[in-house]
Amino acid sequence: MFEVRPLDDLDLQKLLITNEDHFFDLKSRNIKPAKLQESFVAFANADGGELYIGLEDLKYNGNRINPFSNPEEANAIVNVLLEETTPTVEGVGIEFLAIETGFILYISVPKSPKVHYTSSGDCYIRLNANKNKIKGDRITSLAYSKGIMAYERQAVANASVEDIIDSKVLAEYMQRISTTQEPERFLKKQRLISNMSDNSYAPNVGCVILFDEDPQATLDTRCAIKVYRLLTTESNYKREHLLEMPATINGSLEVLINGAIQKIKDYLDGAKLYDGSRMKYPAEAIKEILVNAVIHRDYSLNDDIHIKIYDDRIEVISPGKLPGYMTVNNLYEERFSRNPNLVRMLHNLPEPLNHDIGEGLDTVKNELRKAGLVEPNFEEKENSFMVTMKHKRLASIETVIIEYLTQNPNKYITNLLVRQLTGENDVNKIKGVLKKLRNQKKIDVVGNPSSAFEYEYKLLE
DSSP states (O other), X not given: OOEEEEOOHHHHHHHHHOOOBTTEEEEOTTXXXXXXXXXXXXXXXXXXXXXXXXXXXXXXXXXXXXXXXXXXXXXXXXXXXXXXXXXXXTTOEEEEEEETTEEEEEEEEOOOSSOXXXXXXXXXXXXXXXXXXXXXXXXXXXXXXXXXXXXXXXXXXXXXXXXXXXXXXXXXXXXXXXOOXXXXXXXXXXXXXXEOTTSOEEEBHXXXXXXXXXXXXXXXXXXXXXXXXXXXXXXXXOGGGBSSSOEEEOSSHHHHHHHHHHHHHHHHTTOBOTTSSBOOOOHHHHHHHHHHHHHHSOTTSSOOEEEEXXXXXXXXXXXXXXXXXXXXXXXXXXXXXXXXXXXXXHHTSSSOSOOOHHHHHHHHHHHHHHTTBOOOEXXXXXXXXXXXXXXXXXOOHXXXXXXXXHHOTTOOBOHHHHHHHHOOOOHHHHXXXXXXXXXXXXXXXXXXXXXXXXXXXXXXX
């Protein structure tokens, strides 16, 4: 039995005036279960959403409130959605909203890491307020975007294994990891070449990205990095805001990353913010965001990574939405790699550019915080993912200490807690700030600790 909860008149009226969109849909209680399943599948295949069954949409002329008399009347709908969708959508929330005249069926559909089909074998995806039926290549593209199918393992027919074997990039890589295998055997073992229908072998997409000396010329899709310096804070910039034409960075994976890092550094050196102060971002944060963009982007999409350096922020835009079950809300906790071979091969190097997904983002957050800047902002767009580092300053360490003690009058603060609150790992720097506040008689030591590392501080009246 599903949960039943009351819905008051105010919330009911809010539902009735809400426009249907990418995440919200109203359906008649008289809808056929198979027809509703199309919308259900569309939400699961896109970004998730909410279905309310028992309310007519805004276009309906007449009484739009037409609920179920009792929850059992919705059994056929629930059974089709839960039992006849292939594969089963996991994590669906179902409850009944009790109003004066009956029950509205509320279904919360999560963004799914799988591609789902209706009982008739059709595939749909939600786009704005519509459900679109998709076939063939579009279903394949959906699978790539979700990370179910790895585009990096697709064979590149116009590339030859011999060209990769002769590549200086591959030779240098194998030398750095100290392997004595024959190059072709090494590539086979690392799942970087594919067996074709005529029993010949061809490099796959991941292999070309890693070891081709000019992957941008070999692959059918664009995979370069474009770096812009924009002398404005406006997103809708004009041509005259460009310092120069965008720089295009080409090359194999590491060359691409290192080349983009250097170009960003060139643009930032000596650059001023709109208020006249120097534009300064922590190099480690820039590197981590850029590496994530390169190794986790969707290479099936025909677009480059775009790095836009404004007067007040840096935007890194990579092709493809977040794969699988990843969302902007679980980026720091969850792990999912769209291109596991790229990630693994890069991580096998003695001093790899990439960290674990969550670890790398934690580094970004902490480095920005240590630099006195706010955390990065993450945003999913229609077919891309954008990370923004704003040149927005955090409060000073002194302010963080005073605010914490003011907001928590019954608690004390320590050097360790200050480091955790600020992201500053320099023990002596924190010690100096605490000493300064003591001299200013804003804080004082609690008790008589035997060691300076055990000091607890309280706020003075």
